[in-house]
Amino acid sequence: MSVLLDVRGLKTTFPVGAGQIKAVNDVSFTLGRGEVLGLVGESGSGKSVTGFSIMGLLEPPGRITGGQILFDGTDLTKLGQEEMRRLRGRRIAMIFQDPMMTLNPVLRIDTQMIEAVTAHRPVSKAEARALARDALGQVGIPSPEERLNAYPHQFSGGMRQRVAIAIALLNKPDLIVADEPTTALDVTIQAQILAEVQKLTAEQGTALIWITHDLSVVSRLADRIAVMYAGRIVEYGDVAEVIGKPHHHYTAGLIGSVPSRNRRGSRLAQIPGMTPSLLTLPDGCAFRTRCARADGDCAVMPELTGQGAHWHRCVHPNTQVLA
Amino acid sequence: MNGLMTSRIGGAMEPVKQGGTDVMSDWAGPPAPIVEVQGVSRRFGRKLDWVDRGLVSVGLAKPPSVVRAVDEVDLVIRKGEVVGLVGESGCGKSTLGRMVAGILPPTAGKLYWNGRDVDTLSDDERRTGKLRTQMVFQNPFASINPRLPVAEIVGEAPRIHGIVRGDRAAQAAYVDEQLLRAGLDPSLKGRYAHQFSGGQRQRIGIARALAVQPDMLVCDEAVAALDVSIQAQILNLFMDLREQLNLTYLFISHDLGVVEHLSDRVAIMYLGRIIEEAPTEEVFARPNHPYTQALLAEVPRIELTRRSFSSIKGELPSPLNPPSGCHFHPRCPHAVARCTVERPRLKSVAPGHTSACHLNDVG
Ligand SMILES: Nc1ncnc2c1ncn2[C@@H]1O[C@H](COP(=O)(O)OP(=O)(O)O)[C@@H](O)[C@H]1O
Ligand SMILES: Nc1ncnc2c1ncn2[C@@H]1O[C@H](COP(=O)(O)OP(=O)(O)O)[C@@H](O)[C@H]1O
Ligand code: SF4
Ligand code: SF4
Ligand SMILES: [Mg+2]
Ligand SMILES: [Mg+2]
Numbered sequence: 001m002s003v004l005l006d007v008r009g010l011k012t013t014f015p016v017g018a019g020q021i022k023a024v025n026d027v028s029f030t031l032g033r034g035e036v037l038g039l040v041g042e043s044g045s046g047k048s049v050t051g052f053s054i055m056g057l058l059e060p061p062g063r064i065t066g067g068q069i070l071f072d073g074t075d076l077t078k079l080g081q082e083e084m085r086r087l088r089g090r091r092i093a094m095i096f097q098d099p100m101m102t103l104n105p106v107l108r109i110d111t112q113m114i115e116a117v118t119a120h121r122p123v124s125k126a127e128a129r130a131l132a133r134d135a136l137g138q139v140g141i142p143s144p145e146e147r148l149n150a151y152p153h154q155f156s157g158g159m160r161q162r163v164a165i166a167i168a169l170l171n172k173p174d175l176i177v178a179d180e181p182t183t184a185l186d187v188t189i190q191a192q193i194l195a196e197v198q199k200l201t202a203e204q205g206t207a208l209i210w211i212t213h214d215l216s217v218v219s220r221l222a223d224r225i226a227v228m229y230a231g232r233i234v235e236y237g238d239v240a241e242v243i244g245k246p247h248h249h250y251t252a253g254l255i256g257s258v259p260s261r262n263r264r265g266s267r268l269a270q271i272p273g274m275t276p277s278l279l280t281l282p283d284g285c286a287f288r289t290r291c292a293r294a295d296g297d298c299a300v301m302p303e304l305t306g307q308g309a310h311w312h313r314c315v316h317p318n319t320q321v322l323a
Numbered sequence: 324m325n326g327l328m329t330s331r332i333g334g335a336m337e338p339v340k341q342g343g344t345d346v347m348s349d350w351a352g353p354p355a356p357i358v359e360v361q362g363v364s365r366r367f368g369r370k371l372d373w374v375d376r377g378l379v380s381v382g383l384a385k386p387p388s389v390v391r392a393v394d395e396v397d398l399v400i401r402k403g404e405v406v407g408l409v410g411e412s413g414c415g416k417s418t419l420g421r422m423v424a425g426i427l428p429p430t431a432g433k434l435y436w437n438g439r440d441v442d443t444l445s446d447d448e449r450r451t452g453k454l455r456t457q458m459v460f461q462n463p464f465a466s467i468n469p470r471l472p473v474a475e476i477v478g479e480a481p482r483i484h485g486i487v488r489g490d491r492a493a494q495a496a497y498v499d500e501q502l503l504r505a506g507l508d509p510s511l512k513g514r515y516a517h518q519f520s521g522g523q524r525q526r527i528g529i530a531r532a533l534a535v536q537p538d539m540l541v542c543d544e545a546v547a548a549l550d551v552s553i554q555a556q557i558l559n560l561f562m563d564l565r566e567q568l569n570l571t572y573l574f575i576s577h578d579l580g581v582v583e584h585l586s587d588r589v590a591i592m593y594l595g596r597i598i599e600e601a602p603t604e605e606v607f608a609r610p611n612h613p614y615t616q617a618l619l620a621e622v623p624r625i626e627l628t629r630r631s632f633s634s635i636k637g638e639l640p641s642p643l644n645p646p647s648g649c650h651f652h653p654r655c656p657h658a659v660a661r662c663t664v665e666r667p668r669l670k671s672v673a674p675g676h677t678s679a680c681h682l683n684d685v686g
Contacts, residue, residue: 186577186639243627258580260580260584
């Protein structure tokens with residue numbers, strides 16, 4: 001599979017007072033056309049900031065302080081605002097947890113969707129409207145022709161998210177970054193949206209980064225998983241490898257604490273303590289204050305090691321198979 | 324049966340040696356109900372202001388729309404049980420939970436605490452009765468004064484209700500005990516809510532609920548806002564407390580994996596009604612109602628291979644204007660004409676397993 005996105009050693013920091021929050025710290029991964037990468041981790045681990053960095057949507061004072069984001073050969077970190085704007089919505093698109101980040105509350109859906117097409121492509125308004133209608137139909141919105149005339153507030157939360165997804169898909173982008181787009185939705189609605197996203201990205205060969213804290217969703221949706229902890233990718237690889245034979249103890253702990261992985265009614269496997277603040281990380285492996293396997297070796301930051309389809313950042317990798 | 328349940332009521336079920344053979348001792352029957360609701364409904368309507376009233380009186384406006392948040396529901400919760408209540412947002416879980424806890428009066432139907440009709444209780448009995456059931460919320464501090472230190476959040480109710488007597492030292496020791504039991508360091512009790520992480524706040528909410536020595540907790544999405552690893556810690560705490568204190572739970576959650584793990588019995592709601600109820604293993608193995616079948620297909624399970632998602636069609640209808648007959652009929656793949664006109668009632672489909680679907684009447 002040809003590489004579409006090649007993120008190398010990405011660092012994104014937020015200055016606070018005298019210090020620096022290293023929200024994304026030396027993150028690397030690649031993504032091929034039509035591939036789905038699940039980016040998982042608990043809140044504050046740096047998932048959204050990774051997504052915003054790729055999209056060129058970082059809010060000041062956050063900025064990229066190192067690394068490259070090679071998109072189809074071009075380093076996005078070197079592009080200016082205007083060039084990024086031209087790319088966004090055409091070749092790369094983002095779906096947010098809150099669809100109102102995409103939608104303008106005071107404009108009709110057709111106005112917004114036509115604008116999204118004509119901003120990037122030399123087509124007539126009528127053609128753009130037809131494309132918009134088709135996109136709404138594709139994401140499972142009933143009577144799309146009528147719904148084009150509605151305003152965002154006339155839709156339910158699930159329908160609004162579908163509209164946002166339809167807008168992201170409008171120009172058949174090469175890459176979509178989806179930041180927890182189904183987290184706030186009910187399970188049956190989440191399943192409908194996942195089914196449509198899965199179908200459409202496969203049909204169009206769109207590469208997808210699906211950001212979530214929900215391992216069960218990515219285990220079903222993604223080809224590969226990257227697990228983030230305190231700003232770093234601590235494990236990365238094919239879904240079956242990472243889920244079945246997690247090497248990093250954080251990944252293993254996370255999988256083990258999902259209720260359905262435990263015998264009903266038994267105490268859940270639990271990771272002690274909580275995620276440390278990014279301002280007071282321990283030296284070396286950031287997980288070592290919570291890791292049962294930690295020893296003196298862990299005080300030095302472990303290199304990303306592994307081979308082929310499975311990489312990890314742990315000096316004493318877990319060997320238990322969880323499947 | 325799950326391990327906790329077995330060990331808890333094990334006394335009544337222990338095999339007794341008699342003449343060399345194992346026989347069961349006299350089975351005392353299931354534990355008594357701690358809470359029972361019969362045909363309870365709760366409606367919410369927008370209050371009319373004077374302009375509305377004027378307009379309605381001259382026929383210029385529609386009367387306010389009424390939400391049947393809970394619509395003729397029956398539910399029994401027995402001592403020591405964990406009953407899971409699941410369903411999608413707006414189906415009435417929180418409303419039912421608040422009625423069970425006695426903090427929201429039903430608009431119709433009966434509520435019994437330990438077999439006694441709540442309507443017949445004296446004011447005093449009702450006050451103590453209310454303390455017996457405590458709620459734990461998703462955001463335990465939504466209703467708490469942010470200027471109170473933790474010691475006061477936890478210690479206030481037991482002091483006011485005379486649950487802990489004695490001097491300041493005795494009160495302080497009592498608060499320490501509550502915090503410790505919820506897994507918090509008592510030395511933090513001088514701090515304020517905003518100084519704690521989400522998981523710690525939930526522990527404070529639990530300590531506060533337990534401080535009035537309830538028999539039952541109604542947990543309303545109590546772990547919904549927590550990260551997986553913290554969620555596991557809090558779920559373990561709930562299970563430990565159940566054993567230590569003989570607690571009964573109504574565990575409300577939209578997360579089927581959590582409910583499956585914790586509950587002995589599960590009730591599934593759809594648009595204000597309980598549409599199926601059964602022991603947990605039974606309902607997960609043999610869901611009867613078409614809605615339950617669709618819902619349970621989405622239990623968050625980790626899988627080793629990519630698979631495609633599929634689901635029931637259609638949106639959740641508005642509770643302001645629910646579909647006629649069986650509320651699920653517009654989305655149900657098996658709906659027949661009868662479903663659009665007649666409300667299906669809960670009927671037994673297996674021991675301890677009830678379901679409200681007309682399909683159970685044919686054949
Ligand atoms: N605007 C900001 N200002 C300062 N720090 C921020 C800002 N946005 C994010 N961060 C920091 O970056 C870290 C990662 O945030 P984020 O990527 O949003 O986490 P996730 O999406 O994994 O929950 C956070 O812990 C926070 O400390
Ligand atoms: N205080 C209230 N006033 C008006 N409507 C309410 C009120 N509380 C709940 N409702 C409505 O009742 C229905 C059930 O709500 P709720 O019990 O909160 O559902 P759930 O907890 O299952 O999400 C919803 O339609 C909701 O909008
Ligand atoms: S590097 Fe050490 S502390 Fe970190 S996960 Fe591996 S064993 Fe645990
Ligand atoms: S009663 Fe009819 S519509 Fe309702 S669940 Fe059964 S078959 Fe479906
Ligand atoms: Mg985020
Ligand atoms: Mg609720």
